[in-house]
Amino acid sequence: ALSVGIVGLPNVGKSTLFNALTKAQNAQAANYPFCTIEPNVAIAPVPDPRLDALAVLAKPQQVLPATVRFTDIAGLVAGASKGEGLGNKFLAHIRETEVIIHVARAFEDPDVVHVSGTVDPARDIDVIDTELILADAQILENRLDRMIKQTKGSKDRDLLDKVEAGKRLLDHLMAGKPAISVEGADTPGMIALVEEIRPLSAKRVIYCANVAEGDIGKDNPLVDKVRAVAESRGAEMVVVCARMEEDLAGLSDEDRQEFLSSYGLTESGLDRVVRLAYQTLGLISFFTVGPKEVRAWTITTGTKAPAAASEIHSDIERGFIRAEVIAFNDYTKHQTEAKCRAAGVLRQEGKEYVMADADVVHFLFNV
Numbered sequence: 001a002l003s004v005g006i007v008g009l010p011n012v013g014k015s016t017l018f019n020a021l022t023k024a025q026n027a028q029a030a031n032y033p034f035c036t037i038e039p040n041v042a043i044a045p046v047p048d049p050r051l052d053a054l055a056v057l058a059k060p061q062q063v064l065p066a067t068v069r070f071t072d073i074a075g076l077v078a079g080a081s082k083g084e085g086l087g088n089k090f091l092a093h094i095r096e097t098e099v100i101i102h103v104a105r106a107f108e109d110p111d112v113v114h115v116s117g118t119v120d121p122a123r124d125i126d127v128i129d130t131e132l133i134l135a136d137a138q139i140l141e142n143r144l145d146r147m148i149k150q151t152k153g154s155k156d157r158d159l160l161d162k163v164e165a166g167k168r169l170l171d172h173l174m175a176g177k178p179a180i181s182v183e184g185a186d187t188p189g190m191i192a193l194v195e196e197i198r199p200l201s202a203k204r205v206i207y208c209a210n211v212a213e214g215d216i217g218k219d220n221p222l223v224d225k226v227r228a229v230a231e232s233r234g235a236e237m238v239v240v241c242a243r244m245e246e247d248l249a250g251l252s253d254e255d256r257q258e259f260l261s262s263y264g265l266t267e268s269g270l271d272r273v274v275r276l277a278y279q280t281l282g283l284i285s286f287f288t289v290g291p292k293e294v295r296a297w298t299i300t301t302g303t304k305a306p307a308a309a310s311e312i313h314s315d316i317e318r319g320f321i322r323a324e325v326i327a328f329n330d331y332t333k334h335q336t337e338a339k340c341r342a343a344g345v346l347r348q349e350g351k352e353y354v355m356a357d358a359d360v361v362h363f364l365f366n367v
């Protein structure tokens with residue numbers, strides 16, 4: 001599953017948001033008996049109306065949405081890169097994630113202490129970002145030292161390219177800028193270097209402004225600050241009210257819709273977060289439909305049929321013969337696989353077929 005890390009200073013609402021995700025997970029728990037859950041991990045279902053539509057048609061015993069794995073990375077404070085707080089352990093957690101949700105406090109509440117005394121999400125974001133940048137700079141400095149020693153008398157072009165990229169990246173980090181914005185990111189040296197050291201500040205970030213219950217659906221100056229930061233980084237942002245998300249997550253589907261529309265919303269903040277994380281990474285879903293289960297699977301845009309099949313089982317990729325593919329709109333129009341076949345909209349696709357979003361697929365393979 002796509003792995004997302006939740007970061008932010010203490011007392012900004014991370015745990016509250018994470019509790020909402022855990023509730024969403026527990027509502028689905030019966031579907032995921034194979035997941036052993038660590039306390040700081042929540043496996044949240046990806047809401048998808050197309051999956052719901054297929055389930056209505058196929059009436060399977062089980063409906064399995066795609067999932068996103070959220071890790072609550074609490075404990076990041078100023079000085080984490082120097083080992084303050086639980087510093088390095090948390091930085092290691094971040095390294096394992098593909099996207100970072102950066103939660104910033106955009107609510108005033110005299111009862112909730114702020115670690116710096118005042119509420120300023122732009123400053124808060126900067127504190128965390130700086131720690132990530134410093135941690136990257138430290139690792140890179142060590143690595144660069146060793147690489148430079150290796151280059152003595154060496155004519156290894158790849159190594160020399162990497163050293164050149166390393167110096168450039170170090171200057172960039174030392175100027176307080178995240179690795180994601182380094183120039184010449186697509187040069188071979190930089191690509192190799194980034195693959196090797198996997199900088200924390202090279203990860204995609206979604207900024208999340210946590211607002212008070214009274215501010216849902218409205219803008220406030222604190223939200224504007226978060227938006228300005230996100231824009232300056234070319235990143236996405238969402239506005240959520242963590243407390244409301246926690247209430248929402250415990251409701252039935254019907255009650256949720258009612259609750260949301262009372263605020264003039266169509267979608268919960270968590271749903272938006274999940275959707276954005278998907279988009280940010282260029283992920284799409286394909287579906288398998290049968291009487292036992294209707295299921296969504298996650299792949300990257302551009303994935304070919306055999307690699308998509310490997311999401312289900314590596315044996316299917318190994319013995320891949322072909323894929324029988326029905327576009328989602330064709331499936332819902334004709335309503336069953338048999339009728340799709342009769343109507344000539346079930347296509348036979350080979351190894352080179354590039355999967356489209358929402359394909360309904362049946363893989364044929366040799367065992």
Ligand code: GDP
Binds near residue numbers: 014017210212241
């Ligand atoms: P964390 O340290 O970032 O995990 O923060 P918590 O989730 O523990 O939240 C810290 C405090 O802020 C708790 O008392 C929460 O109830 C409160 N809090 C979180 N979200 C909101 C919110 O949207 N509105 C208000 N008023 N308080 C919130």
